[in-house]
Amino acid sequence: MNTLSNIYVAGHCGMVGAAVVREIVRLGLPPPLTATHAELDLLDQAATRAFIARHRPTCIVLAAARVGGIEANRSALGTFLYENLMIAANVIHAAYEAGVPRLLFLGSSCIYPRLAPQPIPESALLTGPLEPTNEGYALAKIAGLKLCQFYRKQHGLLYHSAMPTNLYGTGDNYHPEHSHVLPSLIRKFEAARLAGAQEVTLWGTGAPLREFLHVDDLARALMFLLRTENPPDWVNVGSGEEFTIRQLAEQVRAAVGAAAELRFDPSMPDGAPRKLCDTALIRSLGWQPQITLAEGLRRTVAEYRAEAAAGVLRG
Numbered sequence: 001m002n003t004l005s006n007i008y009v010a011g012h013c014g015m016v017g018a019a020v021v022r023e024i025v026r027l028g029l030p031p032p033l034t035a036t037h038a039e040l041d042l043l044d045q046a047a048t049r050a051f052i053a054r055h056r057p058t059c060i061v062l063a064a065a066r067v068g069g070i071e072a073n074r075s076a077l078g079t080f081l082y083e084n085l086m087i088a089a090n091v092i093h094a095a096y097e098a099g100v101p102r103l104l105f106l107g108s109s110c111i112y113p114r115l116a117p118q119p120i121p122e123s124a125l126l127t128g129p130l131e132p133t134n135e136g137y138a139l140a141k142i143a144g145l146k147l148c149q150f151y152r153k154q155h156g157l158l159y160h161s162a163m164p165t166n167l168y169g170t171g172d173n174y175h176p177e178h179s180h181v182l183p184s185l186i187r188k189f190e191a192a193r194l195a196g197a198q199e200v201t202l203w204g205t206g207a208p209l210r211e212f213l214h215v216d217d218l219a220r221a222l223m224f225l226l227r228t229e230n231p232p233d234w235v236n237v238g239s240g241e242e243f244t245i246r247q248l249a250e251q252v253r254a255a256v257g258a259a260a261e262l263r264f265d266p267s268m269p270d271g272a273p274r275k276l277c278d279t280a281l282i283r284s285l286g287w288q289p290q291i292t293l294a295e296g297l298r299r300t301v302a303e304y305r306a307e308a309a310a311g312v313l314r315g
Helices: 015-026 045-055 070-075 077-098 132-155 181-195 215-226 245-256 280-285 293-310
Strands: 007-010 059-062 102-106 158-164 166-168 199-203 209-214 234-237 242-244 261-265
Touching: 007 015, 015 215, 045 077, 059 077, 059 215, 070 077, 070 132, 077 102, 077 132, 077 158, 102 132, 102 215, 132 158, 132 234, 158 215, 166 181, 166 215, 181 199, 181 245, 181 293, 199 245, 209 215, 209 245, 209 293, 215 234, 215 280, 234 280, 242 245, 245 261, 245 293
Parallel strands: 007 059, 059 102, 102 158, 158 234, 166 209, 199 261
Antiparallel strands: 209 242
């Protein structure tokens, strides 16, 4: 069976889902099956089961999730756990019931312990405590990953997972309170540039190390995995490069063209001290990223400005 003949992209309006749809189109595959939140609430088990049973996709890319930055996560741990747990359980089990032969679940590098060895190998899962500020989200993603692994083992279905590092790029969320670090930096420095502000203050110390991957590179990785005959149960997807938050902020400031001084507020949380994924496994399968951070930032800043000018900025 050609499992790519009828792909359902769950979460196609989000940054990752939209990138997957673009990649499907680029590859010349049949247009994917999609449904907006208004058309299908994945928190509704009965509706999810009915939708998947009716459409019988040959493959599902499960990119739907409630996501957010440090403040959004730590202030709503229960919501992030419940909603992401329900989305994973509802879609994965409905796929099993409908006999969907292949499913790719999107996890996150936050599934790994806060003090995992660096770079973080896939084997680090469940070897230590999680980062407290996003524990709810991480637990839900771990449950989804394990559900795929166990259904694969128990039922012989090719359900597997990908663990992307920090993402940015086309379609990102720029909410002033709930966005991730890189889009938040773009918004802050662009606002400073336009206002002629003298300084920009950021949370934490600027010392944590982070890895970033453009969402188009992730989409290419996901379609690569879907064309891999016997993929790992879960695999890291990242750029292999890391920067301190200070270095990242300096690169964003340069890409935006702002002149504001950079200040940090050490009374606010840093999050995990370091998060670099070990991507040796997926690279050994034949995939590698194509978009450098410098190139990705140029593209993303240009897209941010175009969306802001058109009044369609997410967040």
